[in-house]
Structure formats: structure tokens, C-alpha cells
Amino acid sequence: MNRTKIVKLVAPLLALGMALTACGGGDSTSAASGDHNDQDVTFATEMIPHHAQAVQMAEMALANAESQDVKDLAEDISAAQGPEIEQMSSWLETWGEDVPDTDGGGMGGMDHGGTDGMPGMMSSGQMDELDSASGSAFDEMFLSMMIEHHEGAIEMAQTEQADGESPDAIDLAETIEETQAAEIETMKAILESQ
Known part of the structure; x- marks a missing residue:
């Protein structure tokens, strides 16, 4: 009985402690x-435009893809990466850093943002080619x-895990690596089934 009472008292405190830890331990500046x-x-700074381009590609897939599997994958990509863009933007604002401009559908601001050397980024020409494709040709090109885009994000995420300091950023990098590695396997399976 006493043990049960202790557990009932301690469990909410542990939950509160974990919630505070997730929010920065109650000290938002540290x-x-x-x-x-x-x-x-x-x-x-680099992952925001990288994600923005993936979201743009996903929007193209929702409009142009033939395969429902591709459309479902595109929805998953948008649902995951949109909130991650907001999360990273919030960090940069808190850190007093500039937030990359991703307006203009993801391409307008990206060509001038120093993203040329970023792993997995598509050129404007590639994005135009994808946007003009449709049906099964679109599906194959998109996948x-x-x-390639996901492999670039994984490379960036691994660098963050190796060299970053922010526990939140490292956690997000781990999530990106895990999620996108699984999506790569899904995409390869869809390509093989076509």
C-alpha cells in the first residue's frame, strides 16, 4: 500500500520534471x-531551406503524382518537415540568428541563400523539370x-550529431536521420514495384 501511494505521488512529479526538461528545464535562456x-x-540555418525544398517537392507530388503511394509519402514528408522548420526557426530567433527566408514556394529565396553546396539540394532546373512532369514519369523522377534529397539531409543530420552542442538540435538530427532513412527504404520499394 505505501509503495502504491509513493508511486502515485512520485509519478506526477517525474512527469512534470520531464516536461520541464523538454522545455529547457524551466530556464528558457540556458x-x-x-x-x-x-x-x-x-x-x-541550412536544414530550414533544405526542408522547405522537400515540402515544395511534396506539394508537387500531391498535384502531379500518379501513384497513391507517392502521394501518401508526400503527405508524410510535409507533415513531418513543416513543424521541424518552425522548430528550427524558433531556435534561430532565440539564439539571435537570422532565419532563412523560405517564401516564394521554396525556390525564390533558396537560389541566393548559399545552398549550392548543400547535400541533396535540387537545382532550379531540376525543380522546374519535376514541376513540368506528370503521371508515372513524375513518380519516378520525384522518388x-x-x-538523393533525403540522403543529403541524413549527411547534414550526422554532422550535427557529431559536432553540435544543443541537445534539442541533436535530438532533432537523430529524428531526421531515422525518419528519412526509413522513407528512403519506402521510396526504393515503390521504385522497384513500378
């Missing part, structure tokens, strides 16, 4: 502004491009 380094800033 986790957000103090516990980060240049790699964390680079990760967020091939998105596999």
Missing part, C-alpha cells in the same frame, strides 16, 4: 541561447530526387 554552438546554428 537551453535555447547558452547550450549551442556554431554547428547548431549551421544545422538549423529518385527525394532519395
Whole structure:
């Protein structure tokens, strides 16, 4: 009985403690502004336009894809990466850093944002080619491009895990690597089934 009462008293305190830890331990300045380094800033600054391009590609897939599997995957990509863009933007604002401009459908601001050397980014020409494709030709092009895009994001996420300092940014990098590796396997399976 006493043990049950203790568990009933301690469990809510543990839950509260974990919630506070997830929010930066109750000290919003330490986790957000103090516990980060240049790699964390680079990760967020580069991953935002990278994600924005993936969301743009996903929107094209919803409009142009023939396969329902491709459309379902596109919805998953948008649902995951949209909130991650908001999360990383919030970190940059808190850290006093510039947030990349992703307006203009993802392409307008990206051509001038120094994304040329970013792993997995599609060129404007590739994006135009994808946008003008339809049906099964679109599906194949989208899957091939998105596999390359995801591989680039995984490379960026691994760099963050190796060199970053912010626990939140490292956690997100781990999530990106895990999620996108699974999506690559799904995309390869869809390509093989066509």
C-alpha cells in the first residue's frame, strides 16, 4: 500500500520534471541561447531551406503524382518537415540568428541563400523539370530526387550529431536521420514495384 501511494505521488512529479526538461528545464535562456554552438546554428540555418525544398517537392507530388503511394509519402514528408522548420526557426530567433527566408514556394529565396553546396539540394532546373512532369514519369523522377534529397539531409543530420552542442538540435538530427532513412527504404520499394 505505501509503495502504491509513493508511486502515485512520485509519478506526477517525474512527469512534470520531464516536461520541464523538454522545455529547457524551466530556464528558457540556458537551453535555447547558452547550450549551442556554431554547428547548431549551421544545422538549423541550412536544414530550414533544405526542408522547405522537400515540402515544395511534396506539394508537387500531391498535384502531379500518379501513384497513391507517392502521394501518401508526400503527405508524410510535409507533415513531418513543416513543424521541424518552425522548430528550427524558433531556435534561430532565440539564439539571435537570422532565419532563412523560405517564401516564394521554396525556390525564390533558396537560389541566393548559399545552398549550392548543400547535400541533396535540387537545382532550379531540376525543380522546374519535376514541376513540368506528370503521371508515372513524375513518380519516378520525384522518388529518385527525394532519395538523393533525403540522403543529403541524413549527411547534414550526422554532422550535427557529431559536432553540435544543443541537445534539442541533436535530438532533432537523430529524428531526421531515422525518419528519412526509413522513407528512403519506402521510396526504393515503390521504385522497384513500378
